Amino acid sequence: MVKAVTGFGRSGLYDWFIQRVSAVVLVAYTLFIVGFIFLSKDFGYASWSALFEQRWVRVFSLIALISTIAHAWIGLWSVVTDYLTNRMMGGKATVLRILVEVLLGAVAVFYAVWGIEILWGV
Amino acid sequence: MLKVSIYRYNPETDSAPYMQDYELDTQGKDLMVLDVLELLKAQDPSLAFRRSCREGVCGSDGMNISGKNGLACIMPISQAAPKGKLVLRPLPGLPVIRDLVVDMEQFYTQYKKIEPYLQNSTPAPAIERLQSPEEREKLDGLYECILCACCSTACPSFWWNPDKFIGPAGLLQAYRFLADSRDTATDERLGKLDDPFSVFRCHGIQNCVNVCPKGLNPTRAIGHIRNMLITRAV
Numbered sequence: 001m002v003k004a005v006t007g008f009g010r011s012g013l014y015d016w017f018i019q020r021v022s023a024v025v026l027v028a029y030t031l032f033i034v035g036f037i038f039l040s041k042d043f044g045y046a047s048w049s050a051l052f053e054q055r056w057v058r059v060f061s062l063i064a065l066i067s068t069i070a071h072a073w074i075g076l077w078s079v080v081t082d083y084l085t086n087r088m089m090g091g092k093a094t095v096l097r098i099l100v101e102v103l104l105g106a107v108a109v110f111y112a113v114w115g116i117e118i119l120w121g122v
Numbered sequence: 123m124l125k126v127s128i129y130r131y132n133p134e135t136d137s138a139p140y141m142q143d144y145e146l147d148t149q150g151k152d153l154m155v156l157d158v159l160e161l162l163k164a165q166d167p168s169l170a171f172r173r174s175c176r177e178g179v180c181g182s183d184g185m186n187i188s189g190k191n192g193l194a195c196i197m198p199i200s201q202a203a204p205k206g207k208l209v210l211r212p213l214p215g216l217p218v219i220r221d222l223v224v225d226m227e228q229f230y231t232q233y234k235k236i237e238p239y240l241q242n243s244t245p246a247p248a249i250e251r252l253q254s255p256e257e258r259e260k261l262d263g264l265y266e267c268i269l270c271a272c273c274s275t276a277c278p279s280f281w282w283n284p285d286k287f288i289g290p291a292g293l294l295q296a297y298r299f300l301a302d303s304r305d306t307a308t309d310e311r312l313g314k315l316d317d318p319f320s321v322f323r324c325h326g327i328q329n330c331v332n333v334c335p336k337g338l339n340p341t342r343a344i345g346h347i348r349n350m351l352i353t354r355a356v
Contacts, residue, residue, distance in 0.1 A: 002286045002319040012315075012322030013351045078323075082282040 004081075006101050008074045019074045022067035029064035049122065058119045065115040069108045076104055124148050124199060126158060128169065129211040131218050139218065141209075148199065155187055155194035155202055155210070159222075171222040178335060181270030185222050186211040191272035191333040213275035215284065228284040229271045229291070235320075236288060236296040241307035257303035264298035264343060266336050267291060273330035273340055279323040286319035290330035290340030293321060297343035300350060312347075312354055321347055 008015050040047050051057055080100050086093045124146045131139035144162050153161075156176055163169045171194070174180040178196035185194055187202045188209045202208055216224040242251065274280045274289035288296065296315065299305050315321045321344060330340040 002317040004318045007318040010318075012318040012320065013348075013355055015318055016322050016348070017352070078318075081319075082279070082323075085282065087283075087285060 006097075007077060008070060015074045018070050022071040025064055025067040026071065029060065029067075032060070052119070052122065061119055062116065065112065069112060073104060073108060077101070123206075124158065124203060125207045126162065126203075127207070127209045128162070128221070129218075130169075130221055132168070132170075132220055152198050152200045155192075155197045155199060155208065156183055158199060158208065159183075159194060159210070170220045179268060181268035184213055184270035184272045184275075184335075186214055191276045193270060193272070193335045196335060213271055215275045215281040216271070224275075226271060229269075229274055229289070232274070232284070232288045232292040233269065233295065235314075236292050236299070237307075237311070238295050238299065240299065240302065240305050241310075242304055243306050251304045253303055260301045260303075261298060263338055264294060264301065267294055267298075267338060268336060270335065272333045272335055273338075276329040276333045277324075278327070278329070279325065283319060283323055287323035288315075288320050290324070290344070293324070293347060294338060294340040294343045297347050300347060308350075309354070312351055315347060316351055316355075321351070 004010060008018060036051060037043060052061070080097055084093050084097045084100065089096070126144040126146060127141050128144065129139055130136070130142045144165070146158060146161055148158070154176075156173055159169070159171055159173075163171075171185070172182040173195065174182040176183075176195045178193050181193070183194040184191060187194065187197050188207075191213060192202075194210075199208060210222060212218050212222045212224045216226065216228060219225050269291060271291060273294075274284075274291045277287075277290055279287050280289040296311065300308055300311055305311075324341070324344045326341055326344075328341045331338075331342075334340070
C-alpha cells in the first residue's frame with residue numbers, strides 16, 4: 001500500500017528475507033574467520049595467505065561482503081526513513097534522504113569494488 | 123493525599139503544554155484512575171479527557187498513566203501510583219486536541235486501510251456462513267480488540283511513520299480477517315501488505331504486548347501475517 005522505490009528490493013517481504021539471510025551469512029563468516037584465527041596452530045602470514053589462496057574462501061568472503069552491503073542498506077534505509085521524514089522536517093527531508101541514500105550507495109559500490117580487488121588481487 | 127500531575131494544553135489559550143499538579147484525598151480507597159480524573163474535574167471543570175463506559179470495554183480513556191499506556195477506568199491507583207504520585211499524559215505520538223484528548227485520525231486511517239470487514243465473493247447461503255469450532259477458535263485473541271490505541275501509540279515505528287506503518291492495532295485486525303475461514307479476500311489482503319512499511323516496520327520490540335489492556339498479543343499476529351506472506355511468496 002506504500003510505494004518505496006529506494007528500498008533494497010522494493011518489497012517489505014524481500015527486504016525482510018534478505019536481512020535474515022544476510023545475517024546468517026555474516027554469523028557464519030564471523031565464526032569461520034574468528035575460528036580460523038584462534039584455532040590454527042601457527043597463525044601468521046603464511047597460513048592467512050594460504051587460506052585466501054583457495055577459491056571457495058574468496059567466494060565465501062565475497063558473499064559475506066555482499067551480505068554486509070545488503071544488510072547495511074536495508075538497516076540504514078529503515079533508519080533514514082524513520083528519522084528523516086517529510087512529516088517531521090517538511091520538504092527538505094526528501095533532499096536530505098536522497099543525499100544520504102546516494103552517499104550510502106556510493107560507499108557500498110566503493111567497498112564492493114575494493115573488496116573484489118583485495119580478494120582477487122593478492 | 124494522592125499527588126496527581128496532569129498534562130494540560132488548551133491550544134486556544136496556552137502557547138505550550140505544561141504539567142499541572144493536583145492533590146486529591148482518596149479517603150484510603152483504591153480508586154481507578156478515571157475516578158481520580160472525575161473527582162479532579164469536579165474541582166477544575168476545565169480539565170478535558172475522554173470517557174464513556176468506565177469498565178474497559180469502549181476504549182475511550184486510553185492515556186499514558188505514570189509512563190505506561192492504559193485505560194484509566196480499569197487501572198487502580200495502587201498499581202499506577204504505588205508511591206502516591208500519579209502522572210497522566212495523553213497517548214504519545216498523536217496530536218493533542220486538548221489536555222488528555224488526542225486526535226485519533228491517523229490511527230483510524232490505518233485501521234481503515236486494512237478493510238476491517240468480512241469479504242466473501244461466494245454467494246451468500248440462505249441462513250448464515252458457518253464455521254467449525256476450530257475455525258472460530260482462530261479468532262480468539264484477535265476479535266477482543268477495542269481500538270483504544272494504547273498499543274499503536276506505544277510503538278516507536280508508529281510514532282515515526284503513522285502515515286505508512288499500519289501499527290499493532292490495525293495489524294491485529296488485519297490478521298483477524300486473514301485468519302477468518304469465512305473471508306475469501308486473503309490473497310488481495312496480503313498483496314496490499316507486502317511493502318516495506320505497512321507490516322515490516324514492526325521490529326518486534328513488543329511494546330504493544332506490554333501495554334495492551336485486554337492482554338492481546340499484536341506481535342504474534344504480525345508474525346502470523348509475515349508467515350502468510352512468506353508462504354505465499356517462496
